[in-house]
Amino acid sequence: MSDYKVSALKYRPQRFDEVISQEFVTQTLKNAIKLKKMGHSYLVSGPRGTGKTTIARIFAKALNCPNRKDGEPCNECENCVEITKGIHPDVFELDAASNRGIDDVRAIQDAAKYYPVKAKYKFFIVDEVHMLTQQAFNAMLKILEEPPPYLIFILATTNPEKIPQTIVSRCQRFNLHRFKIDEITDRLRNIAENEKIKIDDESLFLIAKLGDGALRDALGVFDLAVSFCGSKITVGELKEFLNLPGKEVYFKISEYIKNSDASSILKYFDELIDLGFDLQTFFNGISEHFRDLLIIKTTKNLSLLDESDVIRKKYLKESENFSEEQILRILKILFDDEYRFRSSGNQKILLETILVELCRINKEVIDLEKLITGLEEFKKKTSDISFAENIKNTAKYKETSYRSEYKSPPINDDEINIRLNVSTDIPKSGHTSPEDMFRNMENKLKNMFDTEEVDINNNQ
Numbered sequence: 001m002s003d004y005k006v007s008a009l010k011y012r013p014q015r016f017d018e019v020i021s022q023e024f025v026t027q028t029l030k031n032a033i034k035l036k037k038m039g040h041s042y043l044v045s046g047p048r049g050t051g052k053t054t055i056a057r058i059f060a061k062a063l064n065c066p067n068r069k070d071g072e073p074c075n076e077c078e079n080c081v082e083i084t085k086g087i088h089p090d091v092f093e094l095d096a097a098s099n100r101g102i103d104d105v106r107a108i109q110d111a112a113k114y115y116p117v118k119a120k121y122k123f124f125i126v127d128e129v130h131m132l133t134q135q136a137f138n139a140m141l142k143i144l145e146e147p148p149p150y151l152i153f154i155l156a157t158t159n160p161e162k163i164p165q166t167i168v169s170r171c172q173r174f175n176l177h178r179f180k181i182d183e184i185t186d187r188l189r190n191i192a193e194n195e196k197i198k199i200d201d202e203s204l205f206l207i208a209k210l211g212d213g214a215l216r217d218a219l220g221v222f223d224l225a226v227s228f229c230g231s232k233i234t235v236g237e238l239k240e241f242l243n244l245p246g247k248e249v250y251f252k253i254s255e256y257i258k259n260s261d262a263s264s265i266l267k268y269f270d271e272l273i274d275l276g277f278d279l280q281t282f283f284n285g286i287s288e289h290f291r292d293l294l295i296i297k298t299t300k301n302l303s304l305l306d307e308s309d310v311i312r313k314k315y316l317k318e319s320e321n322f323s324e325e326q327i328l329r330i331l332k333i334l335f336d337d338e339y340r341f342r343s344s345g346n347q348k349i350l351l352e353t354i355l356v357e358l359c360r361i362n363k364e365v366i367d368l369e370k371l372i373t374g375l376e377e378f379k380k381k382t383s384d385i386s387f388a389e390n391i392k393n394t395a396k397y398k399e400t401s402y403r404s405e406y407k408s409p410p411i412n413d414d415e416i417n418i419r420l421n422v423s424t425d426i427p428k429s430g431h432t433s434p435e436d437m438f439r440n441m442e443n444k445l446k447n448m449f450d451t452e453e454v455d456i457n458n459n460q
């Protein structure tokens with residue numbers, strides 16, 4: 001393993017057709033080269049690790065390569081080799097994150113005055129260009145307004161909105177998108193095969209996910225995994241090494257939530273903390289878990305999950321344990337507390353509180369569902385007659401029976417209307433009146449939400 005090279009460098013694409021997933025950009029650049037219709041300035045934006053400077057270098061090589069074929073560089077001539085190594089005298093790379101002053105742009109201005117030394121085109125690849133100062137942008141603008149024919153700028157950025165419009169309007173724009181998990185997984189699988197490293201599918205998914213859409217980051221994790229696990233990577237060993245809560249941790253958490261088992265969930269959480277799990281990762285993990293459950297519950301489409309097939313099937317099964325309302329309620333709590341959690345000085349206590357709340361909510365949702373069913377039945381019963389009429393009739397019935405018992409004169413409608421405003425006069429019977437039932441339910445709902453007034457008539 002001594003000659004093992006960092007994968008992100010070793011497997012950095014050297015031709016347009018080796019760049020995965022950004023076909024629109026690579027194809028456009030290839031066509032521009034073939035048709036000799038190049039611009040003088042390009043703005044390539046996109047999240048980190050999506051291949052912005054890689055594409056810029058391939059473009060510089062392809063344009064300067066004497067053996068170019070079909071818009072692709074040969075990667076063997078002097079120009080190609082030197083550009084790949086980053087030592088070509090006509091291809092300058094500037095990282096604006098660390099060189100953001102006017103002096104650096106003056107250097108570009110000066111260099112732009114002279115013809116290329118050995119290649120046909122002079123390239124300036126400016127990474128994180130949004131970090132340049134206003135002065136530096138002004139200096140750059142002067143070059144862009146009247147660029148010499150041999151000069152090509154490639155401006156790369158993760159924040160295109162921070163670049164002055166005067167610069168943007170002079171550039172051809174390309175936007176690179178984040179890699180899909182499957183694309184990263186495929187790439188990792190190829191590299192593993194090449195390196196004769198055995199790795200299971202779950203490990204590939206896990207590493208790809210940790211990359212969070214950036215191939216370079218995923219390759220970094222892959223290298224670490226190889227250095228720890230050697231030539232055989234298994235998901236168990238990988239998780240141990242990364243000290244990551246595996247999916248089973250979250251399935252366990254959702255089992256406790258389903259059973260409203262607050263004491264077990266706290267005990268389990270304590271064990272996880274002892275194992276050194278990161279609280280933020282754990283919090284994000286729970287949110288992601290229930291988000292995945294919601295997706296499967298509502299769509300039943302397993303391919304929507306960025307997970308291995310084993311895990312996808314587990315989600316399908318788990319989704320039967322929760323109703324859509326229950327999952328939504330849990331997610332709402334997690335999202336409501338997200339900001340509080342990030343800024344909290346004691347994340348452990350806050351997370352414990354959230355877990356207990358999640359256990360309680362599940363039970364409340366069941367109660368709420370029963371309550372709503374009860375309300376709907378009640379509404380059905382009263383639907384043939386208006387609610388006020390119903391209450392009035394009940395009161396009239398009670399009053400009439402009371403009077404017949406005590407031999408009083410029969411009651412008329414005016415009298416009952418007056419009575420309804422002073423309901424304490426109506427004798428209590430053993431049964432709950434519709435009005436009382438209604439009040440009870442309303443109070444129960446109010447207590448449950450403990451916030452706004454609940455409009456039962458508007459209940460959907």
Ligand SMILES: [Zn+2]
Binds near residue numbers: 066078
């Ligand atoms: Zn070449």
